[in-house]
Amino acid sequence: MATGNSQRIKVGIVGGTGYTGVELLRILAQHPNAELTAITSRKEDGLAVADMFPNLRGHVTLAFSTPEKAPLTGCDVVFFATPHGVAMNQAKELLAANVRLIDLAADFRLQDVAVFEKWYKVAHECPDILAESAYGLVELNRKAIAKARVVGNPGCYPTTILLGLAPLLGGAPLIDTSDIISDSKSGVSGAGRKAEVGSLFSEASDNFKAYGVAGHRHHPEIKAQLDQMAGTDVGLTFVPHLVPMVRGMLSTIYVKILPEARGVDFQALFETRYANEPFVDVMPFGSLPETRSVRAANTVRIALQRPGNGDRLIILVVQDNLVKGAAGQAVQNMNLMFGLPETTGLNQVAILP
Numbered sequence: 001m002a003t004g005n006s007q008r009i010k011v012g013i014v015g016g017t018g019y020t021g022v023e024l025l026r027i028l029a030q031h032p033n034a035e036l037t038a039i040t041s042r043k044e045d046g047l048a049v050a051d052m053f054p055n056l057r058g059h060v061t062l063a064f065s066t067p068e069k070a071p072l073t074g075c076d077v078v079f080f081a082t083p084h085g086v087a088m089n090q091a092k093e094l095l096a097a098n099v100r101l102i103d104l105a106a107d108f109r110l111q112d113v114a115v116f117e118k119w120y121k122v123a124h125e126c127p128d129i130l131a132e133s134a135y136g137l138v139e140l141n142r143k144a145i146a147k148a149r150v151v152g153n154p155g156c157y158p159t160t161i162l163l164g165l166a167p168l169l170g171g172a173p174l175i176d177t178s179d180i181i182s183d184s185k186s187g188v189s190g191a192g193r194k195a196e197v198g199s200l201f202s203e204a205s206d207n208f209k210a211y212g213v214a215g216h217r218h219h220p221e222i223k224a225q226l227d228q229m230a231g232t233d234v235g236l237t238f239v240p241h242l243v244p245m246v247r248g249m250l251s252t253i254y255v256k257i258l259p260e261a262r263g264v265d266f267q268a269l270f271e272t273r274y275a276n277e278p279f280v281d282v283m284p285f286g287s288l289p290e291t292r293s294v295r296a297a298n299t300v301r302i303a304l305q306r307p308g309n310g311d312r313l314i315i316l317v318v319q320d321n322l323v324k325g326a327a328g329q330a331v332q333n334m335n336l337m338f339g340l341p342e343t344t345g346l347n348q349v350a351i352l353p
Contacts, residue, residue, distance in 0.1 A: 012075035015082035023327035031345030073097035108152030156325030160251035167273035248291030297350035298328030
């Protein structure tokens with residue numbers, strides 16, 4: 001789709017053999033301003049991308065190469081679709097070459113170095129770069145992202161929870177911020193493409209389980225952003241679950257309405273907050289959004305429920321964990337960083353069935 005902007009953006013991807021990597025490739029291969037320049041993998045050096053991912057035959061002609069051989073410093077932007085710890089080790093070299101970075105792991109999500117090191121068990125290699133990085137949830141942080149050299153792409157669970165709660169925070173007190181509960185579920189692709197027993201078909205299929213109840217790495221990320229929005233110390237209970245499906249994410253968020261806010265029209269509040277957000281769909285009050293309604297699309301759908309018109313507000317949020325929860329959101333950040341319309345290359349309609 002033409003954007004009216006002929007700008008060419010040379011794009012590199014570090015770690016392109018996982019599910020997030022192939023989603024980045026799928027989206028960028030259709031992006032009118034993106035020029036795929038390099039994609040790295042030590043293990044698959046020399047292998048044609050289309051031989052690993054046959055859905056990209058005829059669309060991506062690159063072969064994987066090692067990071068040492070890949071022309072990353074000649075790119076305009078490099079995406080890191082890697083485990084934590086990789087982007088921060090390469091950030092200084094790339095920034096010195098005027099390359100912008102979008103990290104889909106955790107290296108630039110948490111501004112508190114001590115909190116990062118507690119949860120990820122490694123020392124942060126470039127706290128100075130971390131200090132200048134922008135948190136890449138466009139709907140909350142558009143101005144900072146537009147001028148950033150480094151963006152930490154949000155986690156998938158945080159995206160649903162933060163967008164589900166943002167309209168309720170930062171203004172007049174509406175909810176009890178000391179007691180927020182998010183019951184969140186993700187498809188198996190959220191665990192990545194690595195070989196693990198828990199991701200085997202016979203383990204994950206026909207099964208439904210909670211995990212990370214005692215502590216999950218996304219919890220401090222979510223809480224840091226909620227605290228900032230609310231201007232106070234927010235109490236959050238976050239319980240993730242693994243659902244036997246490939247992709248998709250649903251967060252059911254429970255909040256208690258303050259007595260003085262019981263007359264608020266929360267539906268109108270959400271509709272107004274997201275009226276100009278192309279990738280946030282506020283559904284009619286009482287709707288029940290389904291994960292399949294966002295499959296392969298860069299869209300979040302939000303619906304509100306208020307049982308018995310009482311003091312409990314329930315926010316239902318769905319997204320594709322690999323698109324708006326990862327690769328699509330990263331491309332949305334790229335568009336903003338390079339002055340393109342945010343929707344460029346991201347108008348794919350969700351697929352059914």
